[in-house]
Amino acid sequence: xxxxxxxxxxxxxxxHFPITRGILIQRQVGAVRAVDGITFDIYRRETLGxxxxxxxGKTTAGRTILQLxxxxxGRVFFNGVDLTGLKGNELRRMRQRMQMIFQDPYASLNxxxxxxxxxxxxxxxxxxxxxxxxxxxxxxxxxxxRLNPRFINRYPxxxxxxxxxxxxxxxxxxxxxxxxVCDEPISALDVSIQAQVVNLLEDLQDQLGxxxxxxxxxxxxxxxxxxxxxxxxxxQIVELAEKDELYDHPLHPYTQALLSAVPVPDPKVERRRNRxxxxxxxxxxxNPPSGCRFHTxxxxxxxxxxxxxxxxxxxxxGHFVACHLx
Amino acid sequence: MATLLEVRDLxxxxxxxxxxVHAVNGISYTLEEGQTLGxxxxxxxGKSASVLSxxxxxxxxxxxxxxxxxxxxxxxLLKLNESQMQHIRGKEIxxxxxxxxxxxxxxxxxxRQISEALIVHMxxxxxxxxxxxxxxxxxxxxxxxxxxxxDYPHQxxxxxxxxxxxxxxxxxxxxxxxxxxxxTALDVTIQAQIIDLVKTLRDRLGMAVIWITHDLxxxxxxxxxxxxxxxxxxxxxxxxxxxxxDPRHPYTxxxxxxxxxxDRSSKERLATIPGLPxxxxxxxxxxxxxxxxxxxxxxxxxxxxxxxxxxxxxxxACWVDVGTGRER
Ligand SMILES: Nc1ncnc2c1ncn2[C@@H]1O[C@H](COP(=O)(O)OP(=O)(O)OP(=O)(O)O)[C@@H](O)[C@H]1O
Ligand SMILES: Nc1ncnc2c1ncn2[C@@H]1O[C@H](COP(=O)(O)OP(=O)(O)O)[C@@H](O)[C@H]1O
Ligand code: SF4
Ligand code: SF4
Ligand SMILES: [Mg+2]
Ligand SMILES: [Mg+2]
Numbered sequence: 115x116x117x118x119x120x121x122x123x124x125x126x127x128x129x130h131f132p133i134t135r136g137i138l139i140q141r142q143v144g145a146v147r148a149v150d151g152i153t154f155d156i157y158r159r160e161t162l163g164x165x166x167x168x169x170x171g172k173t174t175a176g177r178t179i180l181q182l183x184x185x186x187x188g189r190v191f192f193n194g195v196d197l198t199g200l201k202g203n204e205l206r207r208m209r210q211r212m213q214m215i216f217q218d219p220y221a222s223l224n225x226x227x228x229x230x231x232x233x234x235x236x237x238x239x240x241x242x243x244x245x246x247x248x249x250x251x252x253x254x255x256x257x258x259x260r261l262n263p264r265f266i267n268r269y270p271x272x273x274x275x276x277x278x279x280x281x282x283x284x285x286x287x288x289x290x291x292x293x294x295v296c297d298e299p300i301s302a303l304d305v306s307i308q309a310q311v312v313n314l315l316e317d318l319q320d321q322l323g324x325x326x327x328x329x330x331x332x333x334x335x336x337x338x339x340x341x342x343x344x345x346x347x348x349x350q351i352v353e354l355a356e357k358d359e360l361y362d363h364p365l366h367p368y369t370q371a372l373l374s375a376v377p378v379p380d381p382k383v384e385r386r387r388n389r390x391x392x393x394x395x396x397x398x399x400x401n402p403p404s405g406c407r408f409h410t411x412x413x414x415x416x417x418x419x420x421x422x423x424x425x426x427x428x429x430x431x432g433h434f435v436a437c438h439l440x
Numbered sequence: 441m442a443t444l445l446e447v448r449d450l451x452x453x454x455x456x457x458x459x460x461v462h463a464v465n466g467i468s469y470t471l472e473e474g475q476t477l478g479x480x481x482x483x484x485x486g487k488s489a490s491v492l493s494x495x496x497x498x499x500x501x502x503x504x505x506x507x508x509x510x511x512x513x514x515x516x517l518l519k520l521n522e523s524q525m526q527h528i529r530g531k532e533i534x535x536x537x538x539x540x541x542x543x544x545x546x547x548x549x550x551x552r553q554i555s556e557a558l559i560v561h562m563x564x565x566x567x568x569x570x571x572x573x574x575x576x577x578x579x580x581x582x583x584x585x586x587x588x589x590x591d592y593p594h595q596x597x598x599x600x601x602x603x604x605x606x607x608x609x610x611x612x613x614x615x616x617x618x619x620x621x622x623x624t625a626l627d628v629t630i631q632a633q634i635i636d637l638v639k640t641l642r643d644r645l646g647m648a649v650i651w652i653t654h655d656l657x658x659x660x661x662x663x664x665x666x667x668x669x670x671x672x673x674x675x676x677x678x679x680x681x682x683x684x685x686d687p688r689h690p691y692t693x694x695x696x697x698x699x700x701x702x703d704r705s706s707k708e709r710l711a712t713i714p715g716l717p718x719x720x721x722x723x724x725x726x727x728x729x730x731x732x733x734x735x736x737x738x739x740x741x742x743x744x745x746x747x748x749x750x751x752x753x754x755x756x757a758c759w760v761d762v763g764t765g766r767e768r
Binding site for chain 1: 482483583597599600627628629630631632633635636654655656657658659660661680681684685694695696698699700701702703704705706709710711712713714716717
């Protein structure tokens with residue numbers, strides 16, 4: 115699937131949100147370290163999964179890669195071009211090649227716009243087509259996402275959740291992008307509708323040669339749709355590998371716990387399974403734990419773990435992990 | 441095992457401005473002492489409405505329990521007055537909801553909310569209630585319970601609030617715990633904590649549990665009996681192993697096939713169910729699954745099949761034998 119050509123290179127990327135106090139004079143009293151130094155490549159035409167608990171920084175990572183948030187530190191190369199150095203028109207031109215699909219198909223479409231206007235928005239923003247061309251393109255896009263082109267003048271509320279997500283997908287592919295960040299594109303959908311949308315995303319990838327960063331909670335679906343998977347914890351990536359390698363041989367204690375927590379729709383398997391139950395909640399990203407950030411919940415933590423941050427390194431065959439015990 | 445709860449032909453509708461929503465359409469099932477029953481189905485298929493009817497918590501209007509019986513230990517709950525029902529809720533049958541914030545009072549401390557229930561339902565003194573509340577908070581795994589007693593709900597994380605809800609539900613040692621998607625809003629790691637907790641407490645206290653979810657994985661690891669709902673009907677019911685190994689209803693079969701699995705490599709395209717679940721405002725005359733069903737025959741569009749036994753302990757509502765593809 116991937117011919118190992120790097121499309122997106124992320125290097126030491128950080129995004130901190132300042133916490134300020136004071137009414138007249140705002141002063142910074144701290145920061146939410148939402149994304150705190152992540153490094154990885156995304157290959158052309160692959161789907162890279164990004165998983166982890168709520169609040170670990172997945173959405174922030176996706177938005178910062180697309181420069182919808184400007185990074186606090188680090189670089190993002192798209193096709194070899196450093197996006198973090200671009201401004202104005204140059205950045206706008208690059209953005210046309212990178213799009214995002216959002217989690218909530220209800221909130222992400224403007225209720226007062228027709229489907230035609232919603233889908234053609236990127237075409238107008240990037241001045242890619244005349245009004246007549248826009249209509250033709252919208253009809254073509256609707257066919258691509260398997261919606262009836264006659265729906266063109268309807269409004270979002272006239273569609274089901276699955277159909278709205280298709281509209282969101284049509285908008286994302288309108289400007290012929292190379293790269294799409296899919297932020298939980300199916301979590302708000304019914305089980306029987308999820309497979310429809312996932313198959314559509316896979317078909318479009320094949321037809322249009324797309325590269326996806328696929329952010330999701332559902333680790334079963336991630337195993338199905340992704341080529342490689344990155345596991346995030348408190349703003350950092352703790353493990354990354356080809357998907358079957360990661361799911362069959364997880365090395366990081368957090369990945370092991372996360373995967374063991376996913377229920378399997380098979381009672382015989384469930385009765386045999388060994389679940390690793392993590393204690394407590396994810397700590398706050400404002401004051402993350404010292405050393406290895408997972409040490410407060412890790413059953414295998416040693417003294418060293420709270421003192422020294424484990425290095426991010428490759429253990430072979432494109433399998434990366436950050437843990438002192440591996 | 442003795443039967444604890446028997447639901448017969450329960451029918452619940454909502455009279456809205458758009459018309460009548462047929463949320464629960466004559467469902468029947470039994471729950472034995474100490475048994476765990478899983479109810480699965482997609483959003484809007486009537487799972488919540490069916491258990492809220494059992495608890496008599498359907499908002500009236502617009503809702504109305506139009507027919508049926510809910511027999512709990514020999515008495516029909518649908519015939520009780522509100523004060524008799526209040527005694528049943530909490531003390532006999534307790535419920536945990538998807539969003540704990542809707543059932544926790546935001547302006548009362550966690551400790552106060554639990555101890556109040558103990559004073560009202562169990563006739564405890566303040567002091568006894570305080571002690572028992574600490575025990576309950578400990579039991580559901582809230583660390584340093586005495587220092588969290590005076591905290592308000594917003595000071596707890598989602599997973600901790602759900603634990604508090606469970607502590608509250610268990611306060612009066614109910615014989616049935618109804619859990620309506622209590623983990624849907626939580627991370628899988630926290631979900632695993634909650635499920636583990638409920639399993640442990642169930643086994644220790646011998647409670648019966650009704651667990652509602654759209655996640656077929658959760659039910660596989662938790663339930664002994666499973667009910668599959670579609671469009672307000674029970675379409676399949678059976679022992680957990682039979683439902684997963686030998687699903688007989690086309691909807692259950694299609695749903696199981698469309699699920700990828702965390703423990704298996706998957707290279708093939710996902711199987712899909714075409715179309716959408718029906719609108720409960722205007723159900724088709726025949727089988728509600730007919731517009732999406734791969735096995736549909738002529739009869740399906742005219743007559744809605746009733747739930748019938750196909751094997752020991754295994755029932756489906758379908759005209760067709762999925763093994764042969766022909767009418768049963
Ligand atoms: N605009 C913002 N200002 C301040 N803090 C923010 C902002 N956006 C996100 N955060 C914080 O950054 C952290 C990471 O948030 P993010 O939305 O990236 O998580 P996520 O992994 O996408 O979570 P979820 O799975 O719930 O979508 C959280 O602690 C969040 O509260
Ligand atoms: N208070 C209400 N007023 C009107 N309709 C309702 C109300 N509660 C539920 N319904 C409708 O009843 C049907 C079943 O809902 P529900 O039992 O909540 O489904 P589930 O729990 O399976 O997602 C849906 O069509 C829903 O819109
Ligand atoms: S470095 Fe230590 S605390 Fe962190 S995951 Fe490895 S063993 Fe656990
Ligand atoms: S009755 Fe007919 S339409 Fe309904 S599930 Fe069975 S085969 Fe399908
Ligand atoms: Mg997010
Ligand atoms: Mg519900």
